[in-house]
Structure formats: C-alpha cells, structure tokens
Amino acid sequence: MNEADLNQPFSPDEPEIDPIIGEDDVPADHRSGFVAVIGRPNVGKSTLMNHYLGQKIAITSPKPQTTRNQLLGILTLPNEDYPDLPPAQVIFIDTPGIHQPKHKLGEYLVETARRTILDADLVLWLVDATEPPTPEDRLVAEALQDAAAEAGRKHQPVPPVLLAINKIDAVAALPDGFEQPFLDLYPVEAWMPISATRGDNRRELLADILNRLPLGPRYYPADQVTDQHLRFMAGELIREAALQVLHQEVPHALAVIVNEFKERSENMTYINATLVVERESQKPIVIGQKGRTLKKIGQLARAEIENLVGTKVYLELWVKVRPKWRKKENDLYWLGYKK
Ligand SMILES: Nc1nc2c(ncn2[C@@H]2O[C@H](COP(=O)(O)OP(=O)(O)OP(=O)(O)O)[C@@H](O)[C@H]2O)c(=O)[nH]1
Ligand SMILES: [Mg+2]
Incomplete structure (x- = not known):
C-alpha cells in the first residue's frame, strides 16, 4: 500500500468486518x-x-x-x-x-x-x-x-x-x-x-x-443468513415457481438441476437449468401449449432470482425425463438429495 492509499478514507463498499465473531468477543450473556x-x-x-x-x-x-x-x-x-x-x-x-x-x-x-x-x-x-x-x-x-x-x-x-x-x-x-x-x-x-x-x-x-438456548458463541458471522449457495437457492426458486404453476402429481415428480450459474457481468447472471420429471407424459405438461407453461415458470423464477442475486438474470430452462427418479438411489445422489 503506498502513501496515497493510506490517505484515502475506507471505501463505503468495503465489507465491514464484524467485531464480534468467535467465543471471546461476544458478551458474556450471549x-x-x-x-x-x-x-x-x-x-x-x-x-x-x-x-x-x-x-x-x-x-x-x-x-x-x-x-x-x-x-x-x-x-x-x-x-x-x-x-x-x-x-x-x-x-x-x-x-x-x-x-x-x-x-x-x-x-x-x-x-x-x-x-x-x-x-x-x-x-x-x-x-x-x-x-x-x-x-x-x-x-x-x-x-x-x-x-x-x-x-x-x-x-x-x-x-x-x-x-x-x-x-x-x-x-x-x-x-x-x-x-x-x-x-x-x-x-x-x-x-x-x-x-x-x-x-x-x-x-x-x-x-x-x-x-x-444455552450461553454460547456466535457460530456464524452476523451477516450470514444461510449455509446455502446462490446456485442451490436459484434452483429452489425455479422449483418453487414450478410448484406454483403445476398441479396434481407433477410437482412431486419434479427436480431441478442448475447446469450453469455464471456472473456474465456486474449486472447480469446467466443461469441454465433443467427441470427433471419422471415420465414422458409429464414433459408436455411442464412445457405447455406452445411452451406457455415453461415460459410462465421461467418468468416467475427469474423475478425471484433477480431479487436474490441483485442483478438481471438470463434464465434458460430445459425439461428432461429421468424415469422413476424418486425411486432410484443413484438418481437421488445425482440430483443432490443424498449425500
Ligand atoms: N393461513 C396460514 N397459512 C400459513 C401459515 N404459515 C404457513 N402457511 C401456509 O401453509 C403452506 C405451507 O407452508 P410451508 O412453509 O411451505 O410449509 P412446510 O411446513 O415448510 O412444508 P414442507 O416443506 O412441505 O414440509 C403455505 O401455503 C403457507 O403460505 C399461517 O400462519 N397461516
Ligand atoms: Mg418447508
């Protein structure tokens, strides 16, 4: 750091370092x-x-x-x-x-x-x-x-x-x-x-x-709200949009895979995801006439994801059949439901 830098005030964008992370620094009654x-x-x-x-x-x-x-x-x-x-x-x-x-x-x-x-x-x-x-x-x-x-x-x-x-x-x-x-x-x-x-x-x-609750330390930084990554949460918001739009047995048979999640620029995130269903007959239901249902799912999800990531989102959705995935151990691993 040179002298000029030292004279600069801290940028307001600089993330604030929380003073009370860890056992030693929280009040005794925490x-x-x-x-x-x-x-x-x-x-x-x-x-x-x-x-x-x-x-x-x-x-x-x-x-x-x-x-x-x-x-x-x-x-x-x-x-x-x-x-x-x-x-x-x-x-x-x-x-x-x-x-x-x-x-x-x-x-x-x-x-x-x-x-x-x-x-x-x-x-x-x-x-x-x-x-x-x-x-x-x-x-x-x-x-x-x-x-x-x-x-x-x-x-x-x-x-x-x-x-x-x-x-x-x-x-x-x-x-x-x-x-x-x-x-x-x-x-x-x-x-x-x-x-x-x-x-x-x-x-x-x-x-x-x-x-x-017992007396104890701060386990996480004060500004952290979850242990989940944006990529996972984006997939969940797509699933939520699909739950909102689809009916009967399809919502339960649906899983979402986020294939790509990329910050293309400061104000644009590109997401490519696949909606996985269990049967061939469910695919046209998810896509809808002239793609209307899938488009609606995409619109709802995009608004929510933009809220989450704070940038514009370009969302590409695909639909794929994975026969009886809910009954197959390997598919559960593949879809991230089993560790
Ligand atoms: N009227 C009313 N509806 C509620 C209340 N809390 C939740 N709901 C509704 O109940 C439904 C289920 O809410 P969720 O939070 O998804 O329930 P959950 O227990 O997490 O369900 P699972 O994840 O399936 O186990 C949603 O439609 C909520 O809006 C409440 O206090 N009053
Ligand atoms: Mg729940």
Missing part, C-alpha cells in the same frame, strides 16, 4: 444454538423460518413436501426487526415434513428430518391449528420418542421440545382445550398458538426460544 424446526408437511415450517429471517431462505408452497433438504437459517440478534431482544444467534434448521414415505426420495426426506432432532439444542415442533392431529403428526411424535430413546442409549441429553400450533389466523375461534390432543402426543416443555404469516406470537415464541 446465547446461541441450533433449533430444529420439525413437523408434518405443509404446517408452515419454512414460512415461519423465512419470517424470522426477513427473507426467503427456504421455498414454500401450499403443496406438501416442498422442502427437500436440511437448510440453515441464521438469525443474529438483536436486529432491526427485534431491537430489544438480547444478544444471541439462533440457527434454525428447516427440515422436510415427516410423512409416510412412498419411495426412496420420501425415505430420504424423512430420514433427514429425523436425524436433525438429535443435532439440535432445541426442537420447535409445528402443527396446524385448523385440523386435529393427523396420522402424520403422530409420526412426528414417534420420531421425537425414537430420538429421546436413542439419546438415552447414548447418554446424551434429549433436546427440549416446544410446540407451536400454527395458522391460528385461519380458525374463527379456538375452542377451549384445542391444544390438548396435540399435547397428548408428546411431553413438550411448552406450547404456544401462533400465526407465522399474520405474526401472532411470533415475537413471543422467539423470546421463549432464546430463553431456552
């Missing part, structure tokens, strides 16, 4: 930990996590089995949304919905979710207030019991479980004792009715989570 967000499909796990993070980390949809990977959402507190909460880092682990698997992909999804329980300091179990417990909610309770038994065998602590009864905005009135059938499924530490979308008790639940 709390941190991993919070596994589990539940059956479609109860709002990803929606709630996204709301806490103030951005779309995980894709969401009204169709069950949307989330297919374990994703971290890293929340460093206090922040603009929660200025009065104590210093902490909550690392949410979003998981696939627990269900009765019908193929290898399903088995992998459920296995991913179950494995997360014992990796966590705290489990946040979501159910849906609009229905009484379903057989899938019972599967979640069984997964919790199995995890507790395994922890016992390994002389490991069992993570405490908080129950959040979500979607209370969608029920006219909550009858007295509506929580009891859920509480009967597993001995949770505490429960709370919430609405991930409208915000009821969102802050209260977060404060409760913080209270139950």
Whole structure:
C-alpha cells in the first residue's frame, strides 16, 4: 500500500468486518444454538423460518413436501426487526415434513428430518391449528420418542421440545382445550398458538426460544443468513415457481438441476437449468401449449432470482425425463438429495 492509499478514507463498499465473531468477543450473556424446526408437511415450517429471517431462505408452497433438504437459517440478534431482544444467534434448521414415505426420495426426506432432532439444542415442533392431529403428526411424535430413546442409549441429553400450533389466523375461534390432543402426543416443555404469516406470537415464541438456548458463541458471522449457495437457492426458486404453476402429481415428480450459474457481468447472471420429471407424459405438461407453461415458470423464477442475486438474470430452462427418479438411489445422489 503506498502513501496515497493510506490517505484515502475506507471505501463505503468495503465489507465491514464484524467485531464480534468467535467465543471471546461476544458478551458474556450471549446465547446461541441450533433449533430444529420439525413437523408434518405443509404446517408452515419454512414460512415461519423465512419470517424470522426477513427473507426467503427456504421455498414454500401450499403443496406438501416442498422442502427437500436440511437448510440453515441464521438469525443474529438483536436486529432491526427485534431491537430489544438480547444478544444471541439462533440457527434454525428447516427440515422436510415427516410423512409416510412412498419411495426412496420420501425415505430420504424423512430420514433427514429425523436425524436433525438429535443435532439440535432445541426442537420447535409445528402443527396446524385448523385440523386435529393427523396420522402424520403422530409420526412426528414417534420420531421425537425414537430420538429421546436413542439419546438415552447414548447418554446424551434429549433436546427440549416446544410446540407451536400454527395458522391460528385461519380458525374463527379456538375452542377451549384445542391444544390438548396435540399435547397428548408428546411431553413438550411448552406450547404456544401462533400465526407465522399474520405474526401472532411470533415475537413471543422467539423470546421463549432464546430463553431456552444455552450461553454460547456466535457460530456464524452476523451477516450470514444461510449455509446455502446462490446456485442451490436459484434452483429452489425455479422449483418453487414450478410448484406454483403445476398441479396434481407433477410437482412431486419434479427436480431441478442448475447446469450453469455464471456472473456474465456486474449486472447480469446467466443461469441454465433443467427441470427433471419422471415420465414422458409429464414433459408436455411442464412445457405447455406452445411452451406457455415453461415460459410462465421461467418468468416467475427469474423475478425471484433477480431479487436474490441483485442483478438481471438470463434464465434458460430445459425439461428432461429421468424415469422413476424418486425411486432410484443413484438418481437421488445425482440430483443432490443424498449425500
Ligand atoms: N393461513 C396460514 N397459512 C400459513 C401459515 N404459515 C404457513 N402457511 C401456509 O401453509 C403452506 C405451507 O407452508 P410451508 O412453509 O411451505 O410449509 P412446510 O411446513 O415448510 O412444508 P414442507 O416443506 O412441505 O414440509 C403455505 O401455503 C403457507 O403460505 C399461517 O400462519 N397461516
Ligand atoms: Mg418447508
């Protein structure tokens, strides 16, 4: 660095180095930990996590089995949304919905979710207030019991479980004792009715989570919100757009591969991706008449990806058939669902 450089003020674009990464530098009362967000499909796990993070980390949809990977959402507190909460880092682990698997992909999804329980300091179990417990909610309770038994065998602590009864905005009135059938499924530490979308008790639940986390360091830099790469997230946004546009069996039979992800210039990203379906008959459905469906998927995805990467996006989409990929071990590896 020459003398002229030394006289220059720091550029405002220079990334700020966070002063408090690491055990030694955080305040003595700093709390941190991993919070596994589990539940059956479609109860709002990803929606709630996204709301806490103030951005779309995980894709969401009204169709069950949307989330297919374990994703971290890293929340460093206090922040603009929660200025009065104590210093902490909550690392949410979003998981696939627990269900009765019908193929290898399903088995992998459920296995991913179950494995997360014992990796966590705290489990946040979501159910849906609009229905009484379903057989899938019972599967979640069984997964919790199995995890507790395994922890016992390994002389490991069992993570405490908080129950959040979500979607209370969608029920006219909550009858007295509506929580009891859920509480009967597993001995949770505490429960709370919430609405991930409208915000009821969102802050209260977060404060409760913080209270139950151990004292600990910042595991991630304060400005990091996820462990996922832009390339993966772009693929997910394409899948989300497809989930939005397609119906019936096709969304479940769909996977996305990002073949190329290149920053062509400062303000242009080039993405080339393939939508993989399971059967020849699904290909024309995804493409649509005169390519209209694929075009719509592309338009929706492009807007979301531009938001994510902060540049214009040139998106090229292809459709390919990979017969019965959900049932084939090798295809699951190839599509990134199995490590
Ligand atoms: N009315 C209402 N809808 C909600 C709420 N939270 C989530 N939803 C909706 O429920 C649907 C499922 O939400 P997701 O966040 O994708 O659910 P998930 O539990 O992550 O589902 P999987 O990834 O399939 O396991 C979406 O259509 C959400 O908009 C809520 O508080 N109220
Ligand atoms: Mg999800």
